[in-house]
Amino acid sequence: MKKYTFNEITYYQFVFLIMGTQIGAGFLALPRVLAERAGTDGWMGVVIGWLLSVAASIFLVKTAEKYPNKTVTDILTHLFGRVPGKLATFIYMLYNIWFTWIILINAMLYIKGWFLPNTPDYLIMFLFSIPTFLIVRNGLRIIGRYSELVFYLTIWVPVLFLVLLKDGSFLHLFPLFKVEWSKMAASGLPAIYSFLGFELAFFFYPFLQKKEHAVRGIVIANTLTMLFYLVVTLACFIFISPDEITGYNQPVLNLLKVIEFRFFERVDMIILNILLLIASTTWIPYFYCGVYCSSQLMNKADHHSHVPIFLGLFIAGTLIIHPTWEEFETWQHWMANAGIVFAYLFPAFLWMYSWGYEKYKRRKAL
Amino acid sequence: MRRKIFLCLSLMSLVISGCFDQTAIEDISAALVLGMDLDDQGDLLVYMSSPVFNKEAETKEEVYQVKAVSLRNSRNSFDERVMGLSSGSKTQIFLIGKRLLKMKNWDKYLDPFYRDPKNTVTSRVVAVDGAVKDIIFDKPVDKPRLPLYLTKLIDTAAQRNLIRRTTLQEFRGQMVDKGRTPWIIELAKGKRIELKGSTLLTKQGQYQLSITQYETELLRILEGKREGDYSLTLPVSSKAAHDKKTYASFSIPVLKVKKRVRYKGRFVFDINVKLKFGLGEQVIPLGVEINSKELEKNIQNQLEKDLNQLIHKLQKNKVDPLGLGLYARAYTYPEWKKNQDHWVDSLAASKINIHVDAKIKSMGTMR
Amino acid sequence: MVTNGERGEFSIFFFRFLKYKRYSSYQKTQPSDHQVQQDSRKDRPISSQLSVNIEELHRLFHQAPDLVIRNFNLANSKVKAALVYLDGLSDKNSISNNVLRSLMQISFDPEKELPTTVGDVKVAHTWNFVENSLFEGASALFIDGETKVFLLDTKGWAERAIEDPQLETSLKGAHQGFVETGSQNVAMLRRYIPNRELVIKEITVGVRGKSKVYIAYLADVASQEVLQELEDRIRQIQMDTIINTGELAEFIEDNPFSPFPQFILTERPDAAASQILQGRFTVIVDRSPAVLIAPATLMSFIQSVDDYSTRWIAASFIRLLRLFAFMITLFLPATYVAVISFNYEVIPLQLFLSIAESRSMVPFPPILEALLMEVTIEMMREAGVRLPAPMGQTVGIVGGIVVGQAAVQAGVVSNIMVIIVAATAIASFIIPSYDMGTAVRLLRFPMIMLAALFGITGIMISFMTILGHIISLESLGTPYSSPLAPFRFSDMKDSFIRFPLWKMVIRPKSVRTIQANRQGNSRKQR
Structure with a gap:
């Protein structure tokens, strides 16, 4: 039985969905965070993070493979029974919605900080919610198309960083391995956070057309993300001196700020707006999954009606709380920890549990 | 339906009332040149030159000098005087007076340019040999408005490598990085405004040394970046030419600089300059011929001599505009680790070998 | 799928403008029997008495000064007959030369063949058919004592000559545009695709004034699902009469609130033919010189026929x-x-x-x-x-x-x-x-x-x-956004860059054709 035929996504859409979910606004600060932990060796943290996330995502896909036509909510109900399954779905919903909220807040804070300092935050939030509403309402197939299109539209961004390399100095990177291994491993931790997003593959998997390529797809998505982070981080390390880099909140923007073309200057301003595109491919899938969970909780077949409700909640939340950078950072910290559980630990646990569960069931059947 | 229309209208009014951040371009008083200096009492003076966009104005430039405790603080004083809202988003030139340069850590005043994302960081940092007001209030009649003139002056001179175009962003790197010291443009006003090579600062940003235009060019060669053109004129001596005033001018189309560092009780740098030059001029009496081997030898020796002199000068003055510290960090990390906090002292004590290898690439259209 | 109530409290009028309305919601509304009833009411048999029939005609076409009733006796007999036609819709020349002359001069048996020399003769027994045919320019021959009416094809109204298309001029393409006569337009398409797989489906639309709508497509190429969908939508149109193709498009488009056109309207037969060859459908509306092409993609709006001839x-x-x-x-x-x-x-x-x-x-x-x-x-x-x-x-x-x-x-x-x-x-x-x-x-x-x-x-x-x-x-x-999203590489060959024709082996995938490959499109190897 194929429950999700109508909303099928192609292999490439699967890859770009995951990649889009992984790359959000976080990459602007990533080089600084890495440099704080391991100096200019921090870029190795990206590679470490990549290895870990690839391992975790393979676990995840292997678990999903056992139940090819079930999303994570169906699997949970199947494995744990109705009530615990509902509870788990609820937790998943909270996680996804909370993630959406944080990404939206982050984008809003950037836009407010750089462009519209006097515009009310809820108004900016309202602006974000217009395209979100249009896209999320139409289901995963449209979201897949969106991610795919945004990927092609933003493919030139890494090239921009390469332009700067001639002004930088590769000397900043040397010597390699100058910090201890423990520090280098520590730099893997923030990198792990940046790879979060592949856990949504649990939701995407049943919609995938060619399920046999799922593992390859998720590895490619992780690798593309890794390459992007690597280009960004290395460009920052090469261009900005290692003593200087930790002084900037978002070194990537400082890097872009110096690019001047004959016809326009201040590339950081443009990139920050392009960032909206990039960040939207993060918040839209998270939001969809959140709404999907909530509609599953309500036993509703479609999720349309929940979309405006949650968007309204987001706008109202902004209106009441007026989030600041500090608040955002605390929330992000919580989120990162929750992400570790959902993306790295839970799939592994679920894989083992389902293995045991099926074995037990088979023995019982015999 | 009526409720929906009402909702829509109220939303629209909400949005319309939201032109919160608009600033029309003609209402901006863009500080194209900013200057900082100290007065006789040691108080901070801030100068600003901004264009006036109005046909009724006689002059197209307004220039002000205010007393302030900081740059951002000076903005209010400017706003009390200029037409529009003063803004640092288009600042092309940052002038720093000699008096301020003699103060320690004066770079703390630059903070708003790094902190406020609206402000630019690509403005050129220029040291003024003298007072800022002599330059910023100058109105050359044969030039376009001063900011444009200065910008062009600097950019074209940088193309000939007469100066090194240091932007605010680079300047911060030069200040913060432990392995180098700042190197900025020097500007002075005699009868007219002119570029006078470079100013080298200490780690604290204090004025240390001025080098001439020729020395700047040599320093650029040592830096090894081949952007734009070099044009050097060196005396050449020849057995055939008895007249002493013989010169050769040349450009350097091919330049390769290799810097190596070892640690043997002290840092030892080997700088290999490999260049090919194209002859642009030969000032020798008619009938005298200098063969190419001789010319190569001459230039090689002369360059080596001058470069060594320059390096000694830098070492003596404890400045490292070349960023030799970066090499020390990259290749002799353990020793660097010990010396990084007093790097310029270690540099002064280190041995720097310079070897020049000059080859002719072209002689031009004359034999 | 979505009904109004379900959209919840937060649905805002503003969104509605951009709302993508699923078509299926009004697909389910029954095609009403209204039309059929109206027809059957009038559908009465023809009387055998000529005078009754004339009276009925006067009643049906009251206040119609252009209705011409020519009473005459059949040749060599006392049998009365009447030829009825609408002035202006029929070819007078043909009526007098090919119909009246032969009827009045050659004796014949009405049970057998008519001596007229017109191309097409139909026989009607009910008024409904007679009425419609009269509007289409036919002339009706009533013969006293017969319960059948002969409908003679004497169509002929003022027609515009085929001209260069006004809106879409082309440099190298053909210099003829569609005209206002549907059958003429169909013929133009046939000229471009002389193939028996070119199928033309006729549908009548309009409650008050019927107009003929033709769907032209290649039967072995075009997708049956899409055809079904298109046909359903056209059949469900309820309106007085269709004046223009643009009106039809508005009735059948997927999202009426979108600012973007969802069908291509063209007045160029060569453009229409090339789209048919790609596996798309062409809808010709009688009396309108514009032809509708579906399904369309965003990219197809930046293409022009000239692209293929340059x-x-x-x-x-x-x-x-x-x-x-x-x-x-x-x-x-x-x-x-x-x-x-x-x-x-x-x-x-x-x-x-x-x-x-x-x-x-x-x-x-x-x-x-x-x-x-x-x-x-x-x-x-x-x-x-x-x-x-x-x-x-x-x-x-x-x-x-x-x-x-x-x-x-x-x-x-x-x-x-x-x-x-x-x-x-x-x-x-x-x-x-x-x-x-x-x-x-x-x-x-x-x-x-x-x-x-x-x-x-x-x-x-x-x-x-x-x-x-x-x-x-x-x-x-x-x-609509194909070949960009979903990304289809083979379709990309005819989007931003027009690849050489022999490189385009596959028909556009976004059209969902049955026959994937174009027939031929290969070049002599050398």
Whole structure:
């Protein structure tokens, strides 16, 4: 039985969905965070993070493979029974919605900080919610198309960083391995956070057309993300001196700020707006999954009606709380920890549990 | 339906009332040149030159000098005087007076340019040999408005490598990085405004040394970046030419600089300059011929001599505009680790070998 | 799928404008029997008495001075007969030469064959058929004592000659456009595709005045599902009568709230034929010179027939130019407004100075200046379209002088704004499809507003909104944004760049054809 035929996504859409979910606004600060932990060796943290996330995502896909036509909510109900399954779905919903909220807040804070300092935050939030509403309402197939299109539209961004390399100095990177291994491993931790997003593959998997390529797809998505982070981080390390880099909140923007073309200057301003595109491919899938969970909780077949409700909640939340950078950072910290559980630990646990569960069931059947 | 229309209208009014951040371009008083200096009492003076966009104005430039405790603080004083809202988003030139340069850590005043994302960081940092007001209030009649003139002056001179175009962003790197010291443009006003090579600062940003235009060019060669053109004129001596005033001018189309560092009780740098030059001029009496081997030898020796002199000068003055510290960090990390906090002292004590290898690439259209 | 109630409290009127309405909701409404009932009421048998029939005719066509009833006796007999036709819809020449003359001179047996020499003779027994045929230009022969009526094909109304298409001129394509007669248009398509797989399905639409609608497609290529969908939608149209293809399009398009056209309307038979060959459907509406092509994609609106007759490199360049023009129309004025009222940091110094200098004279805020100019240009365009050609030139001259010079000299608008607006106007005319050009020109107004409110961010948001709208838009159930999303490489060969024809082996996948490969498209190897 194929429950999700109508909303099928192609292999490439699967890859770009995951990649889009992984790359959000976080990459602007990533080089600084890495440099704080391991100096200019921090870029190795990206590679470490990549290895870990690839391992975790393979676990995840292997678990999903056992139940090819079930999303994570169906699997949970199947494995744990109705009530615990509902509870788990609820937790998943909270996680996804909370993630959406944080990404939206982050984008809003950037836009407010750089462009519209006097515009009310809820108004900016309202602006974000217009395209979100249009896209999320139409289901995963449209979201897949969106991610795919945004990927092609933003493919030139890494090239921009390469332009700067001639002004930088590769000397900043040397010597390699100058910090201890423990520090280098520590730099893997923030990198792990940046790879979060592949856990949504649990939701995407049943919609995938060619399920046999799922593992390859998720590895490619992780690798593309890794390459992007690597280009960004290395460009920052090469261009900005290692003593200087930790002084900037978002070194990537400082890097872009110096690019001047004959016809326009201040590339950081443009990139920050392009960032909206990039960040939207993060918040839209998270939001969809959140709404999907909530509609599953309500036993509703479609999720349309929940979309405006949650968007309204987001706008109202902004209106009441007026989030600041500090608040955002605390929330992000919580989120990162929750992400570790959902993306790295839970799939592994679920894989083992389902293995045991099926074995037990088979023995019982015999 | 009526409720929906009402909702829509109220939303629209909400949005319309939201032109919160608009600033029309003609209402901006863009500080194209900013200057900082100290007065006789040691108080901070801030100068600003901004264009006036109005046909009724006689002059197209307004220039002000205010007393302030900081740059951002000076903005209010400017706003009390200029037409529009003063803004640092288009600042092309940052002038720093000699008096301020003699103060320690004066770079703390630059903070708003790094902190406020609206402000630019690509403005050129220029040291003024003298007072800022002599330059910023100058109105050359044969030039376009001063900011444009200065910008062009600097950019074209940088193309000939007469100066090194240091932007605010680079300047911060030069200040913060432990392995180098700042190197900025020097500007002075005699009868007219002119570029006078470079100013080298200490780690604290204090004025240390001025080098001439020729020395700047040599320093650029040592830096090894081949952007734009070099044009050097060196005396050449020849057995055939008895007249002493013989010169050769040349450009350097091919330049390769290799810097190596070892640690043997002290840092030892080997700088290999490999260049090919194209002859642009030969000032020798008619009938005298200098063969190419001789010319190569001459230039090689002369360059080596001058470069060594320059390096000694830098070492003596404890400045490292070349960023030799970066090499020390990259290749002799353990020793660097010990010396990084007093790097310029270690540099002064280190041995720097310079070897020049000059080859002719072209002689031009004359034999 | 979605009904109004389900959309919840937060559904805002604003969203509704962009809402993608699933077609299926009104697909389920029953095709009403209304039409059928109305027909059966009139559908009474013909009487055998001629006088009764004449009376009935007078009753049916009351107040119809163009109804001609010619009473005469059949040749060599006393049998009365009447030939009835509508003046102006029938060919008088044919009636007198081929019908009346032979009927009055040659004796015949009405039970057997008529001696008339017209192409087509039908026999009717009911009034309904007679009435419809009369409206179509046939003449009806009533013979006393017969309960049947002969319908003679004597169609002939004033027709326009086939001319060069007005709206879509082409340099190298054919110089004939569709005309107002449906059958003529079908014939034109046949001329381009002389193949028996070219199927033409006839559907009658309209409650009051019936009009014939033909769906033309290649039976072995086009998708049956899409055909089914198209046919269903056309059959469900309930309206008085269809005057124009545009009306039909509005009734059957997927999302009526979208600013984008979802079908191609063309008046070029060669364009229609080439689309049929790609596996699409052509809908011809009788009495309208425009032909509807479905399903359409966004990309198909920047294509033109000329692309295929010019060399592929030049054609690709022009395609890219059109795409660029599309972007310019959409973004240039908005970007300019955003930059001069918010993000002036991004302008290089020299440009900054000249913009600020020209702006300093203008008393209006940028948004007002932009809207003023854009509206003026739109007015000039519209005035030029409706006016006859000689007067249209006056509009151009007056507009050029007023807008180009006087307004700037008076200090009402800035020089640079004039350049921007002019560039935008020119760019918008490059888009080959009139409908798409209008859509883009319309969209730039909200873009300018958002740019004036939120700067570049506003533009970005509107870009994302348009993107989101386009990817969720469908034309007859096929994705509108294909080949971009879903990305289809083989379809890309005929989008941004037109690959050489022999490289395009596969028919567009977005059309969901049954026969995937084009027949042939290979080049002699050498």
